[in-house]
Amino acid sequence: MELLKESLVVIHLAGMAVLVGAFIVNMKRKSDFPFTAMMWAAIVQLSTGTLLVGLSYALDDAPDNFKITVKTLLATGALVAAIIGRKRQAHGESKLQPFFHAAGGFAVINLIIAVLWNAELWS
C-alpha cells in the first residue's frame, strides 16, 4: 500500500512538472499554446490526487480536507481553462492568452499550496 502511494506521488509530481513546465516554458507566447498537454496534465493531477486522498484514508493518515478542497477547485479551474482554450484554438480563435494564463496560474498556486500549506511549517 505504501509503495502504491509513493508511486502515485511520483506520477502526481510528473503531472505537476508537465503542467507548470508547459506554462513557464511558453509564458512569452502569443499563440500556439500547449493546451492539450496542460489538459491531460490537469486530468492526471485530479485523478492521482483523488487516489492519493483515498489511500491516505486507507493508511489512517487523513489529509487536511480544506486544503484538498482548495486544491481540487484550483485543479478543476486549470482543467476547464485548458479545455476551453484548446477548443477555441482548434477553431482558429484569437485572444487565448487569458485561458493559458488561468490554467498555468491555477497550477502554480496549487504547487505553492501543496508545499507551503503545511500545519507543521507554521506551528
Ligand code: HEM
Ligand atoms: C494543478 C494541480 C496540482 C498540483 C500542482 C499539485 C502538486 C502537489 C505537490 C507538489 C505535492 C507534494 C507536496 C509535498 O509532499 O510537500 C502534492 C501532494 C499531494 N497532492 Fe497534489 N497537486 C495538484 C492537485 C491535487 C488534487 C486535485 C488533489 C486531490 C484531489 C491532490 C492531492 C494531493 C495529496 C493527497 C498529496 C499528498 C501526498 C503525500 O501524502 O505525500 N493534489 N501535490
